[in-house]
Structures are given as structure tokens and as C-alpha cells.
Amino acid sequence: MTLRVVPRDQHPISRKDISPNALRVLYRLRDGGHQAFLVGGAVRDLMVGGHPKDFDIATSATPEEVKHLFRNCRLIGRRFRLAHVVFGREIIEVATFRANVDDGSGDRQVHDDGRLLRDNVYGTIEDDAVRRDFTANALYYTIEDFSIHDYVGGFEDVRNRVLKLIGDPETRYHEDPVRMLRVVRFAAKLGFDIDDATAAPVPALAPLLAEAAPARLFEECLKMFLSGYGEACFLGLERFGLYAVLFPESAAALKANRSGALRRVVLEGLRGTDARVHADEPVSPAFLFALLLWPAYCRALIELQGQGVHAIEAQRRAADRVTVHELSTIALPRRFSLPMQEIWLLQSRLTSAQSGARPRKRVMRTLAHPRFRAAFDFLVLRQVASDGHADDVAFWREAQADPDNAIALQPPPGDEEGEGEGGDGERSAPRRRRRRRRSAAPTG
Incomplete structure (x- = not known):
């Protein structure tokens, strides 16, 4: 892993395109002595000229420390502990940097078939980057100098409009079969090509989707078909044999x-x-x-x-x-x-x-x-x-x-x-x- 820092004059992201509430959270976390970055889909979408509706933040602060800083904060989730900072109808999701290891505390649990059942072992930003799903979702924007921090080559992948999994694709799909649906959804939404290594295992592993929680599959269907790219998602699901499972x-x-x-x-x-x-x-x-x-x-x-x-x-x-x-x-x-x-x-x-x-x-x-x-x-x-x-x-x-x-x-x-x-x-x-x-x- 090699850190690449992309300075402000080499990327298109401006603070005026970021939710004011997200900026408030970033500044307060920084002033509280914590690292804090805008991360994930918002950074990716802003890079390709999109207008994200959701702004997620990754931080070194634990969920309890986030709650201490914000009276309008609630903690959610057991499998994946998160802090939601609520501003009226807008929710800024704040996640603590996750490590990709089991520290023996029981906060990271993996099923025998590879599915990740619990993931609450905290780590560094480097740890957090490698455990994210796609390189395009592992870009970190900082308010310190308005640069982008890239640990896995995501900056070039976004510029080349390629969707690529971080790590071994088969292992990542076994960890979370719903990632196969996310591949289809992101490719449809962004108009990205799917990296060959990322696409190759999907048809054979499609039956793994049957192990996912039915409630989660319902939510994923809403994201796929009610976001304005339903036809493209349908064709992608057919292409990879996922429609027949759903x-x-x-x-x-x-x-x-x-x-x-x-x-x-x-x-x-x-x-x-x-x-x-x-x-x-x-x-x-x-x-x-x-x-x-x-x-x-x-x-x-x-x-x-x-x-x-x-x-x-x-x-x-x-x-x-x-x-x-x-x-x-x-x-x-x-x-x-x-x-x-x-x-x-x-x-x-x-x-x-x-x-x-x-x-x-x-x-x-x-x-x-x-x-x-x-x-x-x-x-x-x-x-x-x-x-x-x-x-x-x-x-x-x-x-x-x-x-x-x-x-x-x-x-x-x-x-x-x-x-x-x-x-x-x-x-x-x-x-x-x-x-x-x-x-x-x-x-x-």
C-alpha cells in the first residue's frame, strides 16, 4: 500500500459542493483532536461531476467519542457500529476506521463460509482503506488542505471509469455476497466498466445471494431500481445470473x-x-x-x-x-x-x-x-x-x-x-x- 496525496489543484472537488452539515461534522471532529475525512460515494461522485445526496465520514474517533461531541447524535448497528449525526432530515453517517483483523475481542466474527457477521475492530486509516469494497469508494477528502488521500489506486480508477474490488474478488464476495449487487448498481449508476477480475467470479458465486438477509435484499432492490438506473441494473443482473437468484x-x-x-x-x-x-x-x-x-x-x-x-x-x-x-x-x-x-x-x-x-x-x-x-x-x-x-x-x-x-x-x-x-x-x-x-x- 502506497499513500498518494492528490493536492487541491489536481482534483475537481470543492467545499461548495459538500453538504454544510458534513463540513460542520468534519470541523468539529478535527477540533476535538480526531482525524476526519469525507469518504466513499460522495468523494467518488464529486470527482465525476455528480451531486451526492449522502455524505459519509470516516474518523479515528470511536462511536462513543462522536456521540460525546454531538448532542444530535445516535448510535446504531450491532454488526457494524455507526454514529448518525442528525440535522433535521439530513443524516451524516460517521464510521470509525476499521481494521481488517480479528483482535480476539469478539468484535470481528466471520462465518465458516466466509461471511462477515460482525466488524467492530477499530484501526488506522490505512486499515480502513484496504477493508473497503471498491477502490473507487476508498478515497478520503480532508479539510486540512482539501487534498484527497488514496491508498489503493482508486483515484486513477475513477478517472478511468473502472470499478475494481480491493483484494481477492472471490474472498470479498464470500465475505458479503451483496457486493455482487453493488457491482451491478455502481456500474449502472456511474457508467463504469467492471474490471475483469472483479466480474469473472460473479456468475459462479451468484447463488451465495440466497444466504443474504431477505430484508437487506429488499433494501438493495430499492437502491437498484428506484435510483434512476433500473433498466441498466436489470440488464446487469441478467448478465451475471443474479436476476434468477433474486x-x-x-x-x-x-x-x-x-x-x-x-x-x-x-x-x-x-x-x-x-x-x-x-x-x-x-x-x-x-x-x-x-x-x-x-x-x-x-x-x-x-x-x-x-x-x-x-x-x-x-x-x-x-x-x-x-x-x-x-x-x-x-x-x-x-x-x-x-x-x-x-x-x-x-x-x-x-x-x-x-x-x-x-x-x-x-x-x-x-x-x-x-x-x-x-x-x-x-x-x-x-x-x-x-x-x-x-x-x-x-x-x-x-x-x-x-x-x-x-x-x-x-x-x-x-x-x-x-x-x-x-x-x-x-x-x-x-x-x-x-x-x-x-x-x-x-x-x-
């Missing part, structure tokens, strides 16, 4: 869907999500997971209908089956899984008038459903796979503006069976049940 049933459905219709829906949905994020528009995790698990839902629905299960019952059972199976991998909270299922189940109601007119009462009830708008947006998205939804989209678009006019412009009603395809769970006459049984599962 979403096994959807991956199987995409592979079996020879027309590629389901994949087109997913990609188009992710492009739309990325556009909304970049436009600072809200994106719901429920809609995101409805999109990512839609292939699995469609496949499960087709299987159940093929077994003769009544259409409405098949929809509900398919939604439940996909959700329960996915929960074993990703801990999707109920506040998102239930709306996700409602988006799926409303699709049959929105496409129910394949023959005959929609009754006014049912139209008004559908428009009033709390998940109607999300379900309608999902229906619009499905047109990428099938233009057979065009009339339904046109009807519901008009219904949102003028329900009575939309209802009046419908084709003349057919037989009474046509009215029974709503999929809203109402008890139906036998003839309607036979009609529903013959209804086709979604193709996209």
Missing part, C-alpha cells in the same frame, strides 16, 4: 416466454420508472415489484387456469403464490405486497368488456378503487406486449375525464354473460362462471 419465478417465466412480450413489459416499465426518478416524480415500490414479479404472476395464472381453476380464484391464488414464494428471498413488506396484488387483480376488471358494455355501477366502483390509477398505468404499460388492450385503455382514459360519456360511447351490450368478466370477486350466475372460466390469462 426473482427465480420471474426469471423462469421470462425464459419460457418465447415471444419476449413479458420482457418487453418489464424493460418498458423500468424505463418509465427511471424517467420518473430523473424528473423527481414519485415512484411506488408496490408498482415496481408488481412489474418485476408480473412474469411470475402471469405464468402462475396460466398454470392454475390450465388446471381448471375458476378464473377469479386462479388470479387470487396466483397472486398469493408468487408473493409467498418471493418472500423467502426478498422481504417485501405487506404495505407494498398488498397493493402490488391489487394492481394485478384489477387488470381483469379493467379488461373485462371484451364483449358487451361495462355497467355504470361497476365503472364508478372501479374508478373509486384506491389502486385504480396504478392499475391503469400498468394496463397502459402492457400495451408494449399486446395492442389488444388499446380499446380498454381508451375507455378508462375517457372514464377518468367523463365517466358518463365513456359509458355512453360503449358498443351496444351483448348477452348478459359479457357483463360478468369483471374479476371483482362478486358471486356470479353459473353462465357467467363458465364465461370467466374461458377467459384468457394475461399475455403481457
Whole structure:
């Protein structure tokens, strides 16, 4: 390890681009007699002209010493002890320099398979640098002379836009399998190439992700797909065999869907999500997971209908089956899984008038459903796979503006069976049940 100090006139980082609260923490730690550096993603992003939202600090002060300096500080974590200095809605994360050794105190624990279970042995800044994951994340900016300290060659890697793991890649992935997801996410976000040695082990080690905590995988999915680079992350996950570990049933459905219709829906949905994020528009995790698990839902629905299960019952059972199976991998909270299922189940109601007119009462009830708008947006998205939804989209678009006019412009009603395809769970006459049984599962 060789320290390289990059002076202020040789890098683009200016204090005016750093959070004032982060600067306050840096100066107070320094005045308290501690080393303190801005580190990680903020330094990396500022070097490539980005605008980081989070500013992390590495320091020689222990978490207890940080708490002593800041009344607005709280200590968090057991596996990795951290100090959070809170300024209203902004949190400045402060981590003590970590050593990459076991001192026998029990503060560093490694599982037999290589996973790092606990990492609270403190050390020097040199120790801290080599235990970080990527060279691009191991750059330290100091307020002493506004230089950057580089111990692992990260400065040149950032300039060359290369993502490279520190140390032996296989060992680092065994320590923390989620690093494989971080490789994909950072490459997508930054537009960096992945170093060959960093990329090579990922396909073979992808199954290690199944050992990660489902709650942590949920958080990583939000970071990947709700940061404005979801499409690129999806393609990266597919490339390295990681998508099949995170979403096994959807991956199987995409592979079996020879027309590629389901994949087109997913990609188009992710492009739309990325556009909304970049436009600072809200994106719901429920809609995101409805999109990512839609292939699995469609496949499960087709299987159940093929077994003769009544259409409405098949929809509900398919939604439940996909959700329960996915929960074993990703801990999707109920506040998102239930709306996700409602988006799926409303699709049959929105496409129910394949023959005959929609009754006014049912139209008004559908428009009033709390998940109607999300379900309608999902229906619009499905047109990428099938233009057979065009009339339904046109009807519901008009219904949102003028329900009575939309209802009046419908084709003349057919037989009474046509009215029974709503999929809203109402008890139906036998003839309607036979009609529903013959209804086709979604193709996209």
C-alpha cells in the first residue's frame, strides 16, 4: 500500500459542493483532536461531476467519542457500529476506521463460509482503506488542505471509469455476497466498466445471494431500481445470473416466454420508472415489484387456469403464490405486497368488456378503487406486449375525464354473460362462471 496525496489543484472537488452539515461534522471532529475525512460515494461522485445526496465520514474517533461531541447524535448497528449525526432530515453517517483483523475481542466474527457477521475492530486509516469494497469508494477528502488521500489506486480508477474490488474478488464476495449487487448498481449508476477480475467470479458465486438477509435484499432492490438506473441494473443482473437468484419465478417465466412480450413489459416499465426518478416524480415500490414479479404472476395464472381453476380464484391464488414464494428471498413488506396484488387483480376488471358494455355501477366502483390509477398505468404499460388492450385503455382514459360519456360511447351490450368478466370477486350466475372460466390469462 502506497499513500498518494492528490493536492487541491489536481482534483475537481470543492467545499461548495459538500453538504454544510458534513463540513460542520468534519470541523468539529478535527477540533476535538480526531482525524476526519469525507469518504466513499460522495468523494467518488464529486470527482465525476455528480451531486451526492449522502455524505459519509470516516474518523479515528470511536462511536462513543462522536456521540460525546454531538448532542444530535445516535448510535446504531450491532454488526457494524455507526454514529448518525442528525440535522433535521439530513443524516451524516460517521464510521470509525476499521481494521481488517480479528483482535480476539469478539468484535470481528466471520462465518465458516466466509461471511462477515460482525466488524467492530477499530484501526488506522490505512486499515480502513484496504477493508473497503471498491477502490473507487476508498478515497478520503480532508479539510486540512482539501487534498484527497488514496491508498489503493482508486483515484486513477475513477478517472478511468473502472470499478475494481480491493483484494481477492472471490474472498470479498464470500465475505458479503451483496457486493455482487453493488457491482451491478455502481456500474449502472456511474457508467463504469467492471474490471475483469472483479466480474469473472460473479456468475459462479451468484447463488451465495440466497444466504443474504431477505430484508437487506429488499433494501438493495430499492437502491437498484428506484435510483434512476433500473433498466441498466436489470440488464446487469441478467448478465451475471443474479436476476434468477433474486426473482427465480420471474426469471423462469421470462425464459419460457418465447415471444419476449413479458420482457418487453418489464424493460418498458423500468424505463418509465427511471424517467420518473430523473424528473423527481414519485415512484411506488408496490408498482415496481408488481412489474418485476408480473412474469411470475402471469405464468402462475396460466398454470392454475390450465388446471381448471375458476378464473377469479386462479388470479387470487396466483397472486398469493408468487408473493409467498418471493418472500423467502426478498422481504417485501405487506404495505407494498398488498397493493402490488391489487394492481394485478384489477387488470381483469379493467379488461373485462371484451364483449358487451361495462355497467355504470361497476365503472364508478372501479374508478373509486384506491389502486385504480396504478392499475391503469400498468394496463397502459402492457400495451408494449399486446395492442389488444388499446380499446380498454381508451375507455378508462375517457372514464377518468367523463365517466358518463365513456359509458355512453360503449358498443351496444351483448348477452348478459359479457357483463360478468369483471374479476371483482362478486358471486356470479353459473353462465357467467363458465364465461370467466374461458377467459384468457394475461399475455403481457
